[in-house]
Amino acid sequence: MLVGHAAPALAAGVTAGTLIENTAVASFDEAGTPRSINSNTVVVRVDELLDVTVTSLDPGPVTARAGDAVLTFEVTNQGNGPEAFRLTAETAVAGNDFDVTLRAIAIDSNGNGIYDEGVDQILASPQTTPVLAPDARLTVFALVTVPQSVADGDTSNVALTAAAVTGSGTPGTSFAGQGVDGGDAVVGATGALATARGSLIGTVASVSLVKSVAVRDPFGGTSAVPGAIATFTIEARVSGTGAVSGLVVSDAIPAGTTYVPGTLTLDTATLTDAADVDAGTASQAGGVAVTLGSVPAGTTRAITFDVTIDR
Ligand SMILES: [Ca+2]
Ligand SMILES: [Ca+2]
Ligand SMILES: [Ca+2]
Numbered sequence: 001m002l003v004g005h006a007a008p009a010l011a012a013g014v015t016a017g018t019l020i021e022n023t024a025v026a027s028f029d030e031a032g033t034p035r036s037i038n039s040n041t042v043v044v045r046v047d048e049l050l051d052v053t054v055t056s057l058d059p060g061p062v063t064a065r066a067g068d069a070v071l072t073f074e075v076t077n078q079g080n081g082p083e084a085f086r087l088t089a090e091t092a093v094a095g096n097d098f099d100v101t102l103r104a105i106a107i108d109s110n111g112n113g114i115y116d117e118g119v120d121q122i123l124a125s126p127q128t129t130p131v132l133a134p135d136a137r138l139t140v141f142a143l144v145t146v147p148q149s150v151a152d153g154d155t156s157n158v159a160l161t162a163a164a165v166t167g168s169g170t171p172g173t174s175f176a177g178q179g180v181d182g183g184d185a186v187v188g189a190t191g192a193l194a195t196a197r198g199s200l201i202g203t204v205a206s207v208s209l210v211k212s213v214a215v216r217d218p219f220g221g222t223s224a225v226p227g228a229i230a231t232f233t234i235e236a237r238v239s240g241t242g243a244v245s246g247l248v249v250s251d252a253i254p255a256g257t258t259y260v261p262g263t264l265t266l267d268t269a270t271l272t273d274a275a276d277v278d279a280g281t282a283s284q285a286g287g288v289a290v291t292l293g294s295v296p297a298g299t300t301r302a303i304t305f306d307v308t309i310d311r
Contacts, residue, residue, distance in 0.1 A: 014080060016080045016180035017046060017048075018046040019045050020045075023042075025038055048184070050081075050167065050186065051188035052194045054161070054162050054194040054196040057139065058071060058199070060199075062198065063203040064200040066150055069144050070115045070142070071141065075129060077135065078188070083131065084129050084131045087127040089161075097151075098150050098151075098202070102143070102144055102158075105123050105140060105160075106120045107120060107121050107130070115141040120141065122143075142158050144158060153241070155200065155202070157199050158198050159195050160197075162193070168193040203242050205244045206244075209249065211234050213230050214230070215228050215230050227311050230257065232305055233302060236301045236303070238299045245293065248292065249303055257308060257310060259307055260305075261282075263282075265303065265304045
């Protein structure tokens with residue numbers, strides 16, 4: 001009877017540099033005496049596979065206003081040996097409504113999943129991760145600047161690519177002697193290169209002002225004659241997404257007219273002319289000013305005041 005045993009099959013995930021030894025055994029009876037012999041031992045050193053994946057960790061599109069934004073990615077060493085990865089971020093992705101500008105790529109040095117300015121390390125060019133152990137993951141941030149021109153609802157993508165520093169390319173490509181312990185490094189199924197996209201969506205609130213006037217003349221008509229009263233209405237509309245803050249609407253009293261004291265209103269409620277606890281002030285010299293402060297998108301506020309056309 002011949003009994004052979006084999007060492008475990010070489011499986012993906014066996015650490016590079018592992019020595020897999022295989023010795024066959026034959027057992028038999030010889031003239032009633034059990035005996036066994038061993039074959040020579042075959043030793044296979046596991047080569048290093050180069051594999052990587054990149055995923056976007058943002059739960060959805062990152063809200064983007066003009067200024068800084070952060071996209072979060074995860075790079076995983078899917079190979080079986082230690083490897084560093086070269087990172088590149090592409091901001092001009094086909095289909096973008098707007099392109100952001102890449103400021104830097106940073107790594108999550110303190111491992112909290114959030115970009116911390118001054119704490120998380122910004123990678124110098126060429127941006128390269130530290131050496132990652134097999135199966136190790138690294139959170140990576142693309143720090144970008146959103147242009148002033150971004151409009152509400154516009155979308156943009158940023159593609160982050162990670163490539164094995166040892167090499168990437170067609171699966172099976174071998175880099176002789178560049179793996180663990182002088183073994184070969186072999187490009188795995190991922191091509192040792194992976195890309196993921198993060199997305200941004202413009203969330204911009206904007207303000208529009210619409211002004212109208214209604215005239216009542218002293219004769220019961222609407223002619224803009226001296227002595228007529230003109231009621232100005234200013235509608236401030238906040239549209240888009242989010243809110244604006246510090247909103248103040250002001251208007252000068254037109255030349256040739258005189259402000260009618262006590263006629264300033266906000267959304268039909270009268271405001272005093274004096275600078276006091278309410279939102280408005282009004283005077284002939286200073287005009288009208290109404291402080292609306294923080295106003296969410298989807299809101300319209302209406303301000304009115306009366307003037308008399310000078311005689
Ligand atoms: Ca390596
Ligand atoms: Ca951090
Ligand atoms: Ca007031």
